[in-house]
Amino acid sequence: MGLVSARQNIRQRFDSNYSYVKNLITSIKNSIPLLILGAIRLSSVKTFDYQEHITEYGKHWNFFFTLSLLPLIANGFAPIIDLLSPIVTGFLIMLLYEVVLTKLGLLEYILNSQREGLIGMNKEGLFSLAGYLAIYLNGISLGYTILPLFPTRENLLRVSGSKDECLNNRKIHAFSVSPTKGLFILATLFHALYYVLDTCYLYGVSRRMANSLYVIWVCAYNYTFLFGYKLVENLVWGEPRYELTHSETRITVVNDYRDMNCVPVCLRAVNYNGLTIFILANVLTGLVNLTFNTIDTSDTIALIILIAYCAVLSTVAFFLYTRKIHIR
Template identity: 85%
Template sequence: MSASLKERKEHFVTGLTGGSTIDIYGVTSVSIVSYLVWSILKRKTSVFSDSNDVQAIVLEFFINWVLLLLSVTCYCDNVGTLITASIAPLFLVVFKRTKDSNEKEIKINVNTLSSKQFTPFITYVTVYRAQMMIITCICILSVDFHVFPRRFAKVETWGTSLMDLGVGSFVFSMGLVSAKQTIKQRFDSNYSYVNNLINSIRNSIPILILGVIRLTSVKVLDYQEHITEYGKHWNFFFTLSFLPLVANTFAPIIDILSPIVTGFLILLVYETVLTRFGFVEYILNSQREGLVGMNKEGLFSLAGYLAIYLNGMSLGYTILPLFPTRNNLLRVNGSKDECLRNRSGQVFTVSPIKGLFILATLFHALYYILDTCYIYGVSRRMANSLYVIWVSAYNYTFLFGYKLVENLVWGEPQYALTNSGAKSTVINDYRDKDCVPVGLRAVNYNGLTIFILANVLTGLVNLTFNTIDMSDTIAVIILVAYCAVLSTVAFLLYTRRIHVR
């Protein structure tokens, strides 16, 4: 890549100010619409009865990948038209009677209830995580083409954009999933702080190595880079590797205060450091001297990303267990006996859909108040309090949306606890097959692998093509082919039960 082209590409993603949050919500709402479209077609027709049928695979790829791609490129200014065109054909089948219902009541013997049963498959969480990964993969390559609006690319300092939301959502999803291990350990009464800390160190090493590989490849290949994003040496893989480690290090404090309360305290301290001790000026305007100075964005933003991670973890305690546990809006469940004994309602004991509604409403109210009254705006570069609250509010809201689709089309999972007679079964695993597109299951099965592959393909495309001078038509063709490769690899790994990570 010539120096001049590298400079042009760096300039292409520099000095941007983003767009409105309403605009971002509009284009990403296509993800919920696509799940609604697939669910109704699956429930009312036989189109997706055979997951290996070529026509079904192609249609599903269009619904789950291409619609999202179009929403952030060609139809970004006409999302309503895209949504209408997607939903319109459903009126031919939406009132069609279905012969069998998926609302099966499963009897659970409390005497044989295991931690695996206590943390069953959650349909809408799988869909949410897979769709979030898909749109992230789409954006990391699309941003290098003119067909992708500059308002969706990462902002320089202040403002909101789709890609700024993406990195925060990635962290939120990590926190959400991390809660499952703690829930199971508490349920089985085998929680170990030391073992969890050792495991977090062990699990962080591969991601840390990926960060080193990315850093080395960028320097060796003279690849374009945006230093104000994370710093001279830091990258997102380093952030991802440190967050679980830090969370596990302070697990005893987090357990006492609850993740969401700890997250708010971190925000309070971090915001005080930024505004009262001059660190906003330091991060934005100081010279890059020393290792800390050269990577100040990546290092300081860890505090904000940790708060996002803890908000996701707190939500996991609310929505992942089989039934609501005591004060699940704030803290993790106890042992099996405690969970069964304290199933009666408490002040902070809520159902998943109620918990999502409360949190989405609370965080949106906080965002509106701070955005209206506070001295600074949203900054992904610093991961300040407004950024954390916005990212959390968005994820609570969209998970609520996926949950509404699940309840509307598939119904609430039904179960009954008994003292005898029920077989030891894994609750709601039938929903894995019946209620989630196989393509989304595939992406979720090897999420990190697909993300790494997306980064590699993005680099190859940029080293091979002059992306910023391509026409919109050619750009979309390349992007569809790129999505097809990612989708195919995910599908092949999943159908062969090859789980990398």
């Protein structure tokens, strides 16, 4: 989510039309549908007595609420994040949250306190926001590294500048890396951090609290797989080539030398309606769990269900994509 959200910021900076207030208002508007989805999920789970583990997010909280608040919080603190860079801010949030967990009693409160009051009943969902925010900011930082068409100055830390700045600095490679190198550096860094912390950590990875080790583990996992995908892309199609120049009329021109068929249509279809397919996948999972006794289901039936599940998702994604139906 952080990686995808970086696109808007990159585009605004490039076109010199970045607006803090506009982005904040947009994030508020975009959070409303997710809040509504969270409320629908909450009411449907309670209505159908659907199985749930209260220790995952709490009594009322669910991941749609988390998804709705992360961009809103990040946009609210955008000036600070831009000043420090997203990845540095993510590390500071992660460390501060860990201090509060281990030194100020929050860990004991989340694990052992009674569920009293609205905060107590939803303590996992509320406090894990800090960890998920760190992951979100790390995703934004990754977006600044791999989404621009060419390496920009300090792209491991901050967003690229305007068109003119990019043109003036395109030959300056101080602290700039290609997407492949950036992914390799970040994957190596987070794997090393995980190895070091895991040997001396007070407790293990906890999705329930989204603690520091969980943040590092998730980021290491995602960076590694994206690095692997990038290696495959380079092996099959080669490194994409772009040029950014001024035309005779002083208009910035981007020359794109990619093979436009390098992305399979199935992936383009899913990306075209990512949130819609995600919601549909959740609904189908719920229907399967309500319809079948999944614990006692045989391997054959389980495989049939999984194949049907994937077929429905793929068919809907492909239908929407070919009809150019983009559900926001």
